[in-house]
Amino acid sequence: MNRAYCIVGGGISGLVAAYRIRLAVGDDATITVFDPADRLGGILRTERLGGQPIDIGAEAFVVRRPEMPALLAELGLTGRQISTTGVRPTIYSQGRIHPLPPDTVNGIPTSAASVTGLVDAATIAEMTAEPRRRLQWQPGADPAVGAVVADRFGEQVVARSVDPMLSGVYAGSAATIGIRSAAPTVAAALDAGATSLTDAARRALPTSSRGPVFGAIEGGYEVLLGELVRRSRLLWVQTAIEHIAADGAGWVLRDDEGSHRRADAVVVAVPAPRLGGLIGDVAPRAAAAAARIPVASAAVLAMALPGGTPLPPRSGVLVASGERLHTKAITLSTRKWGARGDAELLRMSFGRFGDDLAHVTSDAQLQSWAVTDLETVFGIRADPVDVLVHRWLDAMPQYGPGHGEVAAEFRAGLPPGLAIAGNYIDGIGVPACAAGADRAAAAVVAATARR
Template identity: 50%
Template sequence: MSVPVVAVVGGGITGLVAAYRLRAAFGPDARIVLLERSDRLGGKLRTVLLAGGPVDVGAEAFIGRRPEVPALLDELGLTDQLVHPTGARPLVYAGAALHPLPAGTLMGIPAGARALDGLVDDDALARIAREPEILLDWDSDGDMSVAQLVGSRFGEQVVRRSVDPLLGGVYSGLSDTAGVRATVPALARALDEGAASLTEAVARALPVPSDKPVFGTLRGGYGVLLDALEQAAGAEIHYGTTVSNLRRISNCWSLDPIGEVDGVVLAVPAPEAAALLAGSVPAAAAHAAEIPLASSVTVSLALPSKAALPQNSGILVATGEELSAKAFTLSGRKWPHLAERDVALVRASFGRFGDDRLVDAPDEQLITLARADLATVTGVADEPAAAFVQRWYGGLPQYRAGHTEIVAAFEREIDGIDGLAVAGAMLHGVGVPACVESGTKAAARLAARVAG
């Protein structure tokens, strides 16, 4: 039996998990080649040193109620790295004022008027209260944007002050470009199952109350996980490598610059997947090309420990406010291990799908904007001891209306092709747990189809 040779294209969290799973499946003698076009692994996860300690400048949390990340940490002997939030609640900046983030909503969509009391005006509250009386027109075979659904039922103010801030934080987009089925699947299921109103559908779709923490992170930052995966995968890593000319040759695949391999996992953003598949699986490439990306930038600030920041985990910004930032994470308030630092850590986020004009702004301009917006929102204007600017070009795929159909069609074209698997945030979720699951499933599919 020959020793398998497999290639993983893309060294983000998805590709690293796939390489790690392939090592477990094929054993120590297999040649696993990891090809990464940049000079580092991790993709949209990155941990840097700021003011003497590690800080995540990409994703900084994962959904704690999903099992994938805790299970992976346990496998890698990193359970002691798991940290849960302090319990501080976030705020929303809307109407030039701070409000508590509404509880009892589904991605900001309320199950009743009481949830948004104080965040929206009396007319919006009255409209929410009347919504169950209005005939609901929902196509169980179709899809629409979240803005179209919520705006038609609850009004524009609910969309901009409650829904947009949450969707912007998850997807770097707006509810106008977020499809209901892909971004709020539990709501779509409730509507498909016959909920008579949006209010009823939200009430059905709300998660069961739980004592488990909603989020988690790593004490040493995601870099600890990335390093452990790299070591455990034992892959041959090629940095600064652009892959091209993916093609099927007899029972093998070939790709430049490494030549023939027994199998390939593509763990790259949708446009790269489309380019790589164009010659060998053109129908799949056409579907991948339909998934656009949003760019963004984060500015991490290390303020003096005495900075009078609110005792909240973060501040989401409603659409239409006179600010450049879309959100602030008050990291030192949100995470207990960061609260122990002798600085107050804050992160400002800029950029949404269709509005990335600030992504290429000079660092000093972005730092100045972050400080000015933070001062406007909180009154805190302290000079930072250190700052770090991180740009994320094409950081997040946009799950527009019809995304689930695009992905289903894409996967139909890929399924059944021996030696080829595709994974990543372009498919079934942008969060770290979803990427871990995607990389795991891709590795399993490939291992089942590649003869040793």
């Protein structure tokens, strides 16, 4: 029987799901991906800047998680995996650049010594005394990570160490992200009986820090996306699906032109704000869970500077809270990944949870801010030879306190044959999206096999 599998959303989650379905069912199925964008890939987007490829959405993956190295090996792309050059990132705080504190867990320090120079003497004293203070912790709790760190280490550690990390990952802050999402190993150590936050952070450090933390793909993520599309043998329909309804044992999808398409199973891989209108009738519990996830928007400005521009030998700069800069992070791409052309490439990120900067600020204004911020941070007057701007609107979910309960609501509220995948369930990074897509594909294949 020729089954019809439909995937709503052509980002990395949707494309990995399509690939996994194809592997599971073979040639005897039609796999259709619906996405109205100008290209597949969602927040993975490779552009050309100064004659070189550059990723202007997600740019890297954590290599200590197994999903991406395994997927690249499976696709014959291991040789395209690249590592960072080994140069370190920095933090811009109090009007100057500081080394990124060593031995932290997503910005949570393991000792007062690690943040010496970044915070004041009173904060150092508070951190030094922290292991002797009585810790009140409820196993299973998921407070905002900022509340925990501020209580044990002080507000300066939140603003100057934790916030810069979380702003880069989530476009949020320590006040908007739960500790089980921001630092799950720290939360697990607290559950297991750690006697202080210092003790928990030390227990949570990786047992080995050897080897690179981040990897990327030579030629950009478009290399991976192209191979997933090729192997999936999918049909891409460049339209948006607006509603999903039950149809006997299967489903009917209505697109934005009023056409209807039937499917035996569906994987929905669109941003959380779109879920309600799509699945509200067939999975109201999951749709309600989606409505509980706030989202942020961000704009990425990528810039090519003339070769020889005196940028520091660092991978980039994370910006502490409260600084008089517009950017929240600067990635010195050619320093981080190695030079592959004459120009110096860099990326600057703008926009945090709670603001509308990415929606309303013009490209010209973003470029003006970028030039000013580069002069403030590095003391150089940038003279770009090429500039790109891309906006990621409502694309950054906030993993707030209790997010695990929201994820459980998603799964409990889905009928057989309908699965959900995306960066708002089990992790915002590419490896987590790939893992979630694997689960979604397995669920819909299993559901159709039972019919």
